[in-house]
Amino acid sequence: MTTEAMATLCLSGELMNKLEAIARAGFDGVEIFVDDLQSSGLSSRTVGDRCRELGLTVAALQPFRDVEALPPELHRKILDEAKRHFDTLAELGGDFLLACSNTREEAAHDHGRAAETLHELAELAAAREMRIGFEALAWGRHLFDYRDAWKIVRQADHPALSIVLDSYHILARELELETLATIPGDRIGLVQLADSPWPRGQDLQALSRHRRAFPGDGELPIDAFMTALERTGYAGPLSLEIFSDTLDVMPTGMAALQGKRALESLRSPKS
Structure with missing residues (x-):
């Protein structure tokens, strides 16, 4: 059975309250948002223990x-940062790190170097019996299309590396879904789901940050996205990732329940 998860960033309040609301709503997985973890003042081990007490699988730690x-100096820093993330992930009791495409000016438009980076990161993950997934952000500096991300994941060619598909990043750019439908399900590490107002003509990053x-x-x-996803044979976690000013002021438990209903409705057979 597919894990249904929710990212902690969806909800208002303190991290422990978010975890409890997610569990009460009936989710069986959670994505831990690094900012939530850092602001909680709690140790990763304490948070991981609480997830297990609540019956929640840590579906991912994100974002990296x-x-x-x-460039070489920044690349070395990224590898060091990855090691710290994997340490955190181990204490949380999870095994999947979500990495996002670059937005920095220093990033090169070089798919070969991108693939080399991801291969190195996957080696670090595999050495710890963990995995890493790569996601193309809709506002990435050079990589903003899931089709390019998929090419690079294939070029990197490592069993600990997969692609992450986020409905917002794909649909907000009005990208075709036929390619998505051809990705083998076992090469997809995580699927994140979010809707939004029609994005044409809007700043995609601002829309994503405030109005998912x-x-x-x-x-x-979203239904077309799910139809294409079904053709891949994907059987991994489906996770809600909703940045929203509205949810920021909604009671934590109410927002979690609304999210669960929305996910169940999406997955119900259409008449």
């Missing part, structure tokens, strides 16, 4: 930002 095709919505509450063709 600006990873690929950097639960699936079905916006104007993106």
Whole structure:
């Protein structure tokens, strides 16, 4: 059975309250947002223990930002940062780190170097019996298209590396879904779901940061995304990742329940 997860960033309040609300709503997984963990003042081990008490699998630690095709000095810093993230992930009891495409000016437009970076990161993950997933942000400096991310993941060619697919980053750019449908399901590490108002003509990063919505509450063709995803044979976690000013002021438990209903409605057979 597919894990249904929610990212802690979806909800208002303190981290422990978020975890409890996610569990009460009936989710069985959680993405731990690094900012939530850091601001909580709690140790990763304490948070991981609480997840296990609540019956929540740590589906991912995220985000690991600006990873690929950097100059040598910055590249070394990225590798060091990855090791710290894997230490945190081990204490949380998870095994999946979500890495995002680069937004920095220093990043090179070089798919070969990007693939080399991801291969190195995957080696670090594999040495710890962990995995890493790569996601193309819609506002990435050079990598903003899931099709390019998939090419680079294939070029990196490492069993500990997979692609992460986020409905917002794909649909907000109005990218075709036929390619998505051809990706083998076992090469997809995580699927994140979010809706939004129709994005054409808007700043995609600002829209993503403030006005994402639960699936079905916006104007993106989420059903088409899910149809293409089904063709891949993907059986991994489906996770809600909703940055929203509205959810920031909504009671934590209410928002978690709304998210669960939205995910269940999305997954229900259409008449």
